[in-house]
Amino acid sequence: MISFHTNHRLLLVAPALTFALLTTVIAILPAIYENRLYPGDPDRKPLPADVARGRELYIAEGCSYCHTQQVRVDTRRPVGPDGRFPPLAADARWGRPTTPADYADQDPPLLGTQRTGPDLADAGGRLPSPDWQFTHLYDPRLVVPDSRMPAYRWYFHTGDERAEGDREVLLPASVIEQKGKGFRVFAKRDAQALVAYILSLKTGTVPPARSGAAPK
Amino acid sequence: MKIPVGIKVFVDAAGVDPRYARLVHRYVLSAAVWLLIGTFAGLLDAFRYTVPELLELPWLSFGRVRPMHTAAVLWGWASLALLGVCVYVVPRSCRTTLHSLLAARISLWLWNAGLTLGVIAFAMGQNNGNQEYREFPIFLRLGPVPVPVVPLLAASAILLAWNFYKTIAKRSVQQIYISNWFMLSAPLFATVLVVVGWFPGFNRGNGQPIIQGWYMHNAVGMWFTPLAVGATYYTLPKLLNKPIYSYALGVLGFWTHIIFYTLIGTHHYIFSSLPAWLQTTSIIFSTAMMVPVWASTGNFLLTMRGERSAMRISYSLPFVLVGAIGYGLASVQGTAEAFKAANEIWHFTDYTVGHAHLAMVGFVSFLVWGSIYGLVPRVTGKEPNVELVGAHFWLSFVGLAMMFVALCGGGHARGVGNLEGDSFMEGIRTMAPYWVWRAVGGSFMALGHVIFAWNLWSMRPGAFVNLMQPPADGQ
Numbered sequence: 001m002i003s004f005h006t007n008h009r010l011l012l013v014a015p016a017l018t019f020a021l022l023t024t025v026i027a028i029l030p031a032i033y034e035n036r037l038y039p040g041d042p043d044r045k046p047l048p049a050d051v052a053r054g055r056e057l058y059i060a061e062g063c064s065y066c067h068t069q070q071v072r073v074d075t076r077r078p079v080g081p082d083g084r085f086p087p088l089a090a091d092a093r094w095g096r097p098t099t100p101a102d103y104a105d106q107d108p109p110l111l112g113t114q115r116t117g118p119d120l121a122d123a124g125g126r127l128p129s130p131d132w133q134f135t136h137l138y139d140p141r142l143v144v145p146d147s148r149m150p151a152y153r154w155y156f157h158t159g160d161e162r163a164e165g166d167r168e169v170l171l172p173a174s175v176i177e178q179k180g181k182g183f184r185v186f187a188k189r190d191a192q193a194l195v196a197y198i199l200s201l202k203t204g205t206v207p208p209a210r211s212g213a214a215p216k
Numbered sequence: 217m218k219i220p221v222g223i224k225v226f227v228d229a230a231g232v233d234p235r236y237a238r239l240v241h242r243y244v245l246s247a248a249v250w251l252l253i254g255t256f257a258g259l260l261d262a263f264r265y266t267v268p269e270l271l272e273l274p275w276l277s278f279g280r281v282r283p284m285h286t287a288a289v290l291w292g293w294a295s296l297a298l299l300g301v302c303v304y305v306v307p308r309s310c311r312t313t314l315h316s317l318l319a320a321r322i323s324l325w326l327w328n329a330g331l332t333l334g335v336i337a338f339a340m341g342q343n344n345g346n347q348e349y350r351e352f353p354i355f356l357r358l359g360p361v362p363v364p365v366v367p368l369l370a371a372s373a374i375l376l377a378w379n380f381y382k383t384i385a386k387r388s389v390q391q392i393y394i395s396n397w398f399m400l401s402a403p404l405f406a407t408v409l410v411v412v413g414w415f416p417g418f419n420r421g422n423g424q425p426i427i428q429g430w431y432m433h434n435a436v437g438m439w440f441t442p443l444a445v446g447a448t449y450y451t452l453p454k455l456l457n458k459p460i461y462s463y464a465l466g467v468l469g470f471w472t473h474i475i476f477y478t479l480i481g482t483h484h485y486i487f488s489s490l491p492a493w494l495q496t497t498s499i500i501f502s503t504a505m506m507v508p509v510w511a512s513t514g515n516f517l518l519t520m521r522g523e524r525s526a527m528r529i530s531y532s533l534p535f536v537l538v539g540a541i542g543y544g545l546a547s548v549q550g551t552a553e554a555f556k557a558a559n560e561i562w563h564f565t566d567y568t569v570g571h572a573h574l575a576m577v578g579f580v581s582f583l584v585w586g587s588i589y590g591l592v593p594r595v596t597g598k599e600p601n602v603e604l605v606g607a608h609f610w611l612s613f614v615g616l617a618m619m620f621v622a623l624c625g626g627g628h629a630r631g632v633g634n635l636e637g638d639s640f641m642e643g644i645r646t647m648a649p650y651w652v653w654r655a656v657g658g659s660f661m662a663l664g665h666v667i668f669a670w671n672l673w674s675m676r677p678g679a680f681v682n683l684m685q686p687p688a689d690g691q
Contacts, residue, residue, distance in 0.1 A: 004467075005391045008384045008400075015397070015474055016404035019438060022478040023408060027430035030494060031423030038422055060341030062279025068564060072487035076556065088487050088560060090634035100422035100489045107420035108345040113432075113484060115564035118640055141268070146644050148268050148651075150278045 038210060040104035047200075054197025057190055058110070061152070068112035069121045069201065073097035084207075095122035099207040117149055124199040133195045134169040134187045142175045155191035162186045229597030235317055237595045237677040239324075243300025244588050245676070246328055248669040250292025253335075255662045257285040262658045265651035275339040283338050283351040290349060290435070291369070292331050294576065296324070297584045298443035299376060302399045304591050305450045306380050309395055310387030319379045323372045330368035337365060347428055349435045350413045370410045377403035394466040398446025401474075405438035425490055429498070430481035436575065437477040444539070444583045445469070445512050451587040452519055452536055456526055461518035469511030476504045483554035486563065502554035505547060513544035531605040535586035538613060542578030549574065561635060566647065566654075567627025570620050577616050577661070585612075585668065592675050600671035608667045615660025618653055626650025 004011050047055065058064075072088040079085055087097045098121050103109035127133065132143060138156045140147035157166055159182075166186035176183065187195070229237070261281050264270050268278075307314045314320060334352040337343065343351040352369070355362035380400050384392060413431045418424070453460050460466060482490055482498035517540055520527070527533050549571050552558050562568065585608070593599045629650075630643045638646070 004397065008381065008387075008392060011384075011392060011397060011400060012381055012404070015401040015470075016408065018474050019401075019405050019478055020408050022475065023412060023430065023434075026479050026494075026497070027427055027481065028412065028418065030491065031418035031426040034426060034491065035418065035421045035423040040421065057341075059343065059346050060280075061277060062282050062343070062346055064346035065279055065282045070488060073489070074487065075492060090560065090631070093640070098489055103424070103489065104421045106424075108347060108424045108428075109421065110346060111425055111428075111485070111488070112346075113348060113564070114566075114568060116566075144641070146641055146648075148265055148644060150264065150268055151272065152277070153272065154274045 034100060035104075038100040038104040040101075041208075044105050048196070050193045050196040051200045053190070053193035054195070054200075057194045058197055063120075064110045064112040066112075066114060066116035066149070067118065067120045068115045069098070069109070069119065070111040071095055071097045071119060071121050071203070082206075091119070094119040095125065095203050096205055096207065098203065101208040101210055102203065104208075120198065120201055122201065122203040124202040125204065128199060130195050130199060131170040132172070133198055134167075134185070134191060135171055135175060137191060137194065138169065138185050138187075142178070143172065152191070152194075155188055155194065157186040157188060159184060163188070165189045167192055228594035232595050232597075233313075233317075234677060236314065237597075239314075239317055239320055240300055240304050240595050241592065241672075241676055242321075243303055243324055244297050244592060245672055246324060247293050247295075247297035247300060248665075248672050250288045250296060250331065251665050252669055254285050254288030254293055255658075255665045257281050257288060259655070259658050259662050261285060262651070262655040266648070266655060275341075280338050280341060283343055283346075284335050286349060287331070287334060287338070287351060289576065290440070291334075291352075294440055294580050294584065296327060297588065298440065298447060298580075299323075299327075301447045301451075301584065301587045301591065302376075302380065302443065304595060305395050305447060306383050306399055309393040309450055310384055311389050312383060312387050315379050315382035315386065319375055323376045323379070326368045326372035326375070330365055330372065333363055333365045333368070344414070345419075347413075347419070347424075348432055350431055354414055366410065366414055370407065373403045373406045373410070377407070393450070394460075394463065394470065395446040395450040397467075397470050398442040398449070402439055402442045402446070405434070405442070409435055409438065422489055425485050425488060426482065426494065428481075429484040429490075430478075432484055433481040434478060437480070438474075440576070440580045441477070441543075442470075442473065444580045445473075445543075447587045448512075448516060448536060448540065448583050451532075451583075451590050452516055455530060455533055455536070455586075455590045456519065456523055458519070461515050461521075465511045465515045469508040469515070472504075472511065473508035476501050476508060480505060480554075483559075486554065486556060486559040499554045499556070502551045505551060509544060509547040513540050513547075516540035530590075531600075531602050531609075532586045532588075532590035534609055535582045535589065539579055539581075539583030539586055542574060542582055546571065546575040546579045561631035562627060563631075565627035565631045565634075566623040566650070567631065570623030570627060573616065573623065574620050577612070578620070582612070585609075588672070592672070596675050596677040598675045598678055600674050604667055604671050604674075608664045608671060611660050611664030611667065615657045615662075615664060618657030618660065620657075622650045622653035622657060626654075 004014065046052070071094045072091045073085045074088045075085050077086055085097065136143050137152050139151040139153065140149040157163060166188060169185040169187055171183070171185060260271065261278055264278050303314060303320055333356045337353050337356040338351065342353050342356060344353050352365050354366045356365050377400065380403070384396055384400060409431060412427065418427055449460060449466055479501040480498050482494040483502050486495055516536070520537060527537065553562055553568070553571060589600065589605060626647045630646045633643055633646055
């Protein structure tokens with residue numbers, strides 16, 4: 001007889017077991033299945049050292065709390081001539097919809113759940129200039145006046161503080177006008193890594209094949 | 217007619233073991249400290265939406281403070297406060313004493329130690345891949361030395377589950393009251409959450425968002441919700457001195473909760489690259505979730521029906537009333553957000569942040585405050601200043617309302633703008649005034665939390681409790 005209100009052993013086991021079983025069905029098995037279905041590129045090379053370091057910094061600074069890497073797909077509309085569903089109307093500006101194969105080689109992928117700042121799935125494709133990225137990282141409001149992004153000034157040296165391995169940032173004319181000719185900014189190694197990572201984020205127009213192989 | 221509450225509380229607390237009184241109070245006091253840390257972390261980031269240059273310190277930058285805020289209020293404040301209420305409710309409703317005071321004390325300090333190390337990890341830029349609500353790294357790396365973080369929290373939860381189980385096992389009444397169903401299960405659910413959430417195998421590729429959606433949803437739904445609902449099933453009848461409206465509704469709520477909540481996770485990834493069947497399942501069960509929600513909310517509201525005079529003289533019942541309604545509203549809103557037509561507008565905007573605050577403050581925190589103000593004096597023998605409790609109530613209520621309207625209103629406006637083809641920066645300018653109001657609302661709440669912490673301090677076990685002889689039955 002089922003007697004949860006008097007049998008504490010049953011009450012200990014049954015709810016927890018129900019939760020664990022449902023979790024297996026709704027989360028664990030689908031996750032394992034999905035990773036088998038999209039195993040990633042078998043010939044994948046490890047990320048270049050600076051891109052890998054940049055990804056670490058992206059996570060350390062919590063960039064995903066404001067930046068998604070996820071362009072949503074509208075499965076309610078008819079498929080286009082390429083046989084794929086179009087992006088969600090609100091997301092079309094960020095490029096083609098991201099697919100499972102896009103995330104296959106990422107551990108963990110950085111989809112994000114909030115888009116206070118722009119989506120970065122195709123950041124390298126949209127804004128390929130490293131100097132723009134450096135200037136923006138140093139002080140976003142120098143290039144985007146209404147930006148709310150934090151300024152990551154500690155990733156840079158200014159003036160005569162330049163150190164070994166620094167890279168001088170080619171500031172846009174508007175910034176030099178604003179700050180004066182003597183204003184110089186040098187990106188430290190970590191800033192270079194972070195920008196290398198951001199520029200590596202490119203989706204192109206065609207998603208990778210299910211196997212993870214690059215599109216032809 | 218004014219019931220002399222003070223005398224009732226004094227009589228209740230008269231026979232309490234002073235060590236037990238101190239233990240309960242330390243749980244909730246620790247929780248209040250984490251609430252202050254979490255609130256001011258949140259407030260700092262809230263003001264940065266208006267003044268991005270505020271406090272430019274590398275280890276307190278926006279993205280490092282964000283997980284400090286959520287971890288401190290979720291795993292610090294709400295968790296410890298609810299566990300403190302459990303430490304009170306489990307033995308009392310079983311008419312026995314807590315199985316082990318020492319084990320409960322160890323659990324408290326393990327939990328506090330894990331949280332402290334976890335927050336240090338965030339400041340150092342160490343987190344578990346920005347995966348929301350499971351950012352604590354398994355190990356904090358101090359130079360070459362790995363210091364456990366998540367294992368401390370897990371050990372604490374397992375030790376507490378064992379402690380509650382042993383307490384329930386030696387109960388002096390035959391029946392196990394419904395509160396204990398929730399309170400015994402929640403630490404076990406948490407154990408499943410920790411094991412699956414930090415297991416390395418499937419947290420990669422397109423499998424990761426499946427686990428992340430499940431984790432995010434159930435960290436709230438299978439930990440805070442059962443604990444807060446379980447606490448209210450005890451506190452509300454106790455404060456009103458009458459049985460709960462329907463015990464059967466409570467049982468229905470318990471089982472449907474476990475089944476429906478578990479299947480909803482993917483509704484955080486509608487229109488994503490996740491399998492369509494998972495998205496559809498999550499939308500269907502987001503609707504089914506209304507069953508356990510209204511079983512509990514309805515049960516609480518029907519228990520409170522016709523109790524206006526009690527509501528007027530009690531300083532704890534108004535918190536329970538707001539919390540019960542908050543549970544219903546937050547859940548209805550959550551269900552609506554899962555529908556595709558709404559998700560298209562609201563997802564990725566501050567609307568979600570407004571929803572999260574309604575759930576964690578308007579539902580969980582208000583119910584916890586009701587339980588703390590209602591129960592802690594019964595164990596410490598000291599009541600807070602009623603005017604200050606009122607100040608806490610109104611500051612929290614008005615502050616939350618401002619924040620909720622600002623975030624959901626602004627999020628909706630920005631979402632509609634996105635669909636109408638606003639440029640990205642137009643969206644930012646749309647949100648700008650709403651972000652100011654959010655920070656103002658947050659400031660009200662922060663002030664309320666400071667007053668709450670003071671009220672809790674004024675309820676600390678006094679010397680007179682120690683003079684009381686423990687009666688034959690211990691607590």
